[in-house]
Amino acid sequence: DGGITQSPKYLFRKEGQNVTLSCEQNLNHDAMYWYRQDPGQGLRLIYYSQIVNDFQKGDIAEGYSVSREKKESFPLTVTSAQKNPTAFYLCASSMGDRRTSTDTQYFGPGTRLTVL
Amino acid sequence: AQRVTQPEKLLSVFKGAPVELKCNYSYSGSPELFWYVQYSRQRLQLLLRHISRESIKGFTADLNKGETSFHLKKPFAQEEDSAMYYCALKGMTSYGKLTFGQGTILTVHP
Numbered sequence: 001d002g003g004i005t006q007s008p009k010y011l012f013r014k015e016g017q018n019v020t021l022s023c024e025q026n027l028n029h030d031a032m033y034w035y036r037q038d039p040g041q042g043l044r045l046i047y048y049s050q051i052v053n054d055f056q057k058g059d060i061a062e063g064y065s066v067s068r069e070k071k072e073s074f075p076l077t078v079t080s081a082q083k084n085p086t087a088f089y090l091c092a093s094s095m096g097d098r099r100t101s102t103d104t105q106y107f108g109p110g111t112r113l114t115v116l
Numbered sequence: 117a118q119r120v121t122q123p124e125k126l127l128s129v130f131k132g133a134p135v136e137l138k139c140n141y142s143y144s145g146s147p148e149l150f151w152y153v154q155y156s157r158q159r160l161q162l163l164l165r166h167i168s169r170e171s172i173k174g175f176t177a178d179l180n181k182g183e184t185s186f187h188l189k190k191p192f193a194q195e196e197d198s199a200m201y202y203c204a205l206k207g208m209t210s211y212g213k214l215t216f217g218q219g220t221i222l223t224v225h226p
Contacts, residue, residue, distance in 0.1 A: 031212045040125060042202060043160075043216040050212070058213070090160065094212050103212050107160040 003027050006091050006108035013078070013085070013115050021076045021111045023091030031096030032074035033105065036060060037088040046089075049074055050096055078113060086115045118143045120205050122217035129193050130225050137188040137220050139177075139203030148206040149179055149186040150214070155199045163188075163201070173197070193224045 004025040013019045023032065031050050035043040045058030049068040063082025068074050074093075078085045089112075092105040119142040129135045141147060151163040164172045166179040166186060177188045186203060203217040 033212070033214075035216075040218055042120075042122075042218040043214075045213060045215075048213060092160075096212050103206075104162050104165075105212065105214060109159055 004091065004093050004106055004108040006089075006111050008111060009109065011111055011113045013113065015115055016080045018077055018079050019113065021078065021089055021091075021113070023074045023076065023108060024072055025074075025093040025106075025108075026072060027093055027106065028071070029093035029095055029106075030071070031094045031103075032068065033092040033094075034058070034064075034066065034074070034076045035090045035092065037090055037110070043090065046076065085113055088112050118147070118205055118207050118215045120203050120215050120217035122201075122203055122220050124220050125218065126221050126223070128223045128225060131195055132192050135190050135193040135197070135222065135224070137201050137203075137222065139186045139188065139217060141184050141186065141203075141205050143184075143205060143207055145208045146181075147208070149177070150204045150206070151175070151177055151186075151188050152202040152204055152216075153199050154202070160202070193222075195224045195226055198222055198224045 007022045033048040034046040037043050044060050046064050047066040049055040052071050055068050065077045090110045091108040094103045094105045121140045149166040153163040154160045175190045179186050200219050200221050202219045204214040
């Protein structure tokens with residue numbers, strides 16, 4: 001594995017604290033995504049970015065923020081406004097080429113966030 | 117709005133038996149459908165996409181627009197097929213965004 005990395009693997013946070021999850025890729029992909037994985041709910045899209053310095057809200061963006069200052073990096077901040085932040089967070093990237101249908105998303109290993 | 121439904125949270129079969137993981141979708145246009153798989157202690161990865169019409173690890177899936185389904189099938193299940201399977205949809209105007217189903221945990225018993 002390689003290509004897309006997430007750190008840390010496990011993260012513990014006290015209530016009321018903001019925390020930032022790291023996602024880095026060396027696949028030269030334009031598009032990057034953050035998902036949240038909860039048992040019985042599948043993956044839900046938090047934020048996505050099609051290109052550097054641009055990002056859009058996904059289906060469950062409330063309580064989260066992102067930045068995309070570099071092509072390789074797409075950090076996710078879980079703020080104190082997120083009411084139920086304990087979850088498994090997955091980052092993904094893809095070429096993002098509209099012209100093809102082979103826009104496979106490649107996933108990182110995930111970060112498990114627990115709020116104490 | 118687009119939605120993907122996987123009605124079975126858990127599916128158990130014996131080795132050598134046929135297996136079918138169900139996926140139904142709701143989308144007004146022509147979607148692209150995918151199956152992703154997550155084996156134990158491995159990353160989520162693409163298994164197959166409908167547009168390629170391919171068979172991967174013995175699995176096939178046919179898009180049935182009339183029934184809005186994209187069921188994943190394998191005639192003879194193997195123990196190594198045990199994993200979490202997600203069906204996902206990409207709409208025509210969704211750029212790279214995927215909508216995932218709730219996932220099905222497949223267990224193949226020896």
